[in-house]
Amino acid sequence: MKNSKYSPRYLFFLGLAALLIVVNLLIANDYVTIWEGAEANMLLNVQQSLDGSAEVSSNGFSFLPEQVVKLVYSFVGLNISQLRYISVIILLFSFIGIYHWGRKIFGEEPVLISLVVLGGSFLMSSISKLVVADVWLFATQSLYLIFLVLYIKQPILKWLIGVVVMLILGLLVNLPMMLIWGLGLSLYFLLMHPNKTTTKNILLKGVLPVSLLGAMFYFTQGGGDNDAFVLAYGNISYWKFLLFSFLALLPWMGFLIAALLDVFMKMKSREELAIISLGWLIFGLASMSLVVQLLFAYLIAKHVLNFLKKPYPYDGLVKSVTLFILLLSFIGVTLMLIGGWQQLGAEGYPSALTVGALYWGFGFLGVMGLFLREKRFILGGFGMSVLLVTFAFWGKVYPLVEKFRDLPRQLSEEVKIQDKTATLPLNMVMHTLPSRNNFQVYLNESFPNRKQITSQQDLDELLNSKRTEILIYNDSLSLQIDSSYLKNSKKIIGNVDINRPQTYWVIKLK
Numbered sequence: 045m046k047n048s049k050y051s052p053r054y055l056f057f058l059g060l061a062a063l064l065i066v067v068n069l070l071i072a073n074d075y076v077t078i079w080e081g082a083e084a085n086m087l088l089n090v091q092q093s094l095d096g097s098a099e100v101s102s103n104g105f106s107f108l109p110e111q112v113v114k115l116v117y118s119f120v121g122l123n124i125s126q127l128r129y130i131s132v133i134i135l136l137f138s139f140i141g142i143y144h145w146g147r148k149i150f151g152e153e154p155v156l157i158s159l160v161v162l163g164g165s166f167l168m169s170s171i172s173k174l175v176v177a178d179v180w181l182f183a184t185q186s187l188y189l190i191f192l193v194l195y196i197k198q199p200i201l202k203w204l205i206g207v208v209v210m211l212i213l214g215l216l217v218n219l220p221m222m223l224i225w226g227l228g229l230s231l232y233f234l235l236m237h238p239n240k241t242t243t244k245n246i247l248l249k250g251v252l253p254v255s256l257l258g259a260m261f262y263f264t265q266g267g268g269d270n271d272a273f274v275l276a277y278g279n280i281s282y283w284k285f286l287l288f289s290f291l292a293l294l295p296w297m298g299f300l301i302a303a304l305l306d307v308f309m310k311m312k313s314r315e316e317l318a319i320i321s322l323g324w325l326i327f328g329l330a331s332m333s334l335v336v337q338l339l340f341a342y343l344i345a346k347h348v349l350n351f352l353k354k355p356y357p358y359d360g361l362v363k364s365v366t367l368f369i370l371l372l373s374f375i376g377v378t379l380m381l382i383g384g385w386q387q388l389g390a391e392g393y394p395s396a397l398t399v400g401a402l403y404w405g406f407g408f409l410g411v412m413g414l415f416l417r418e419k420r421f422i423l424g425g426f427g428m429s430v431l432l433v434t435f436a437f438w439g440k441v442y443p444l445v446e447k448f449r450d451l452p453r454q455l456s457e458e459v460k461i462q463d464k465t466a467t468l469p470l471n472m473v474m475h476t477l478p479s480r481n482n483f484q485v486y487l488n489e490s491f492p493n494r495k496q497i498t499s500q501q502d503l504d505e506l507l508n509s510k511r512t513e514i515l516i517y518n519d520s521l522s523l524q525i526d527s528s529y530l531k532n533s534k535k536i537i538g539n540v541d542i543n544r545p546q547t548y549w550v551i552k553l554k
Contacts, residue, residue: 065163084481138183164430167292184214298366303343451538
């Protein structure tokens with residue numbers, strides 16, 4: 045990018061946005077408790093694979109992200125911040141690839157603004173902080189689309205290789221979701237794109253052979269599962285996926301609605317960009333992937349730039365929707381302040397106030413930019429609102445939320461203190477926690493030898509045996525224990541469910 049092309053002020057904004065994107069991806073990763081669900085599933089499967097306790101999968105398929113996480117885990121162990129760097133690195137490399145190759149199709153400035161919008165997406169930045177496979181699929185699907193369009197425009201070998209490589213990598217990440225995306229998009233372009241010859245060539249030379257091999261593997265050996273995906277069929281409802289996809293870009297909603305309307309309007313005249321965008325939307329939604337966020341970001345970027353040119357046909361729509369969202373955000377901020385006080389105590393109010401003030405204040409600046417037609421106000425207002433709100437959330441609000449989530453880590457750390465050699469058997473008298481994967485991940489690192497006690501007879505037998513063992517006791521199972529055991533033990537109060545704190549005792553039996 046040449047310095048003469050953009051003003052120093054604009055370059056400063058882009059640099060600041062890039063810095064905030066990276067900071068938001070890295071902040072809090074060391075102390076955020078492992079999330080139950082996709083992240084815990086991934087780590088638990090990696091642990092079981094490394095210690096040989098995992099059963100052989102019925103489909104015999106181990107996908108690419110798991111293999112990479114397993115390799116890194118073998119060197120760093122359960123160092124959660126370093127394991128989370130994997131997703132961050134994959135995302136940043138995908139951003140570099142999108143900029144390097146995507147600008148050849150979509151233009152440099154639209155791609156730069158797209159990456160600013162995408163990096164500020166709360167959905168994208170939050171999922172990219174986890175040890176999950178969603179970001180891997182996003183990277184392969186995004187670059188596959190770019191190489192596919194590049195080949196259609198310029199049918200040369202390097203773009204064909206790019207299409208095939210990204211398709212293969214995507215199949216190794218999630219076979220059915222990449223089949224839907226890769227084969228579906230190619231068939232769609234064959235039917236809808238005006239360049240029929242090139243679309244047919246890429247389908248027959250690259251996409252169809254690889255897809256058929258993938259389909260054969262899927263129907264004969266299986267194609268993995270969705271356990272390590274936050275966004276996937278079976279892990280989240282489709283309506284929640286749609287809701288989160290739109291809410292993640294809330295400040296830009298006026299531009300997004302106008303852009304989607306514009307795509308459907310331009311499909312009547314079969315404009316190439318509208319054809320590409322509609323296929324991107326259809327198969328992105330069908331594969332239930334983060335790649336939809338990139339489409340939304342690109343459409344927003346195009347319409348921000350078009351808005352600054354006259355005439356712009358959706359001027360009134362953008363302004364009215366944005367003002368409505370700003371009004372709703374004011375109500376939301378008020379409710380958040382009340383909820384912050386009730387849920388998080390006295391510290392919750394100033395934290396929620398900071399987040400709300402940043403969002404509403406910069407959002408108001410963006411609205412001013414709409415009426416003044418000032419590019420710096422629009423980009424600076426809406427762009428910084430989401431980036432700074434994300435930074436404030438992870439820096440100020442989330443540490444207060446963590447106290448409702450860190451019980452699994454607290455208990456595992458206290459067990460390690462009680463048994464520094466990690467050789468004693470661990471017994472658990474608890475109802476819910478032992479079945480949670482994130483608690484198992486913490487314990488697997490040092491205490492693979494453990495069992496859950498569910499009857500009074502088994503508990504009495506343990507207490508009367510005089511064996512040196514560790515016991516975690518909670519009265520949720522209504523099993524009785526002599527109070528003398530509790531007096532000299534470590535008491536930990538924590539939440540399995542929010543607003544329902546329970547007491548746990550970590551006892552070293554002798």
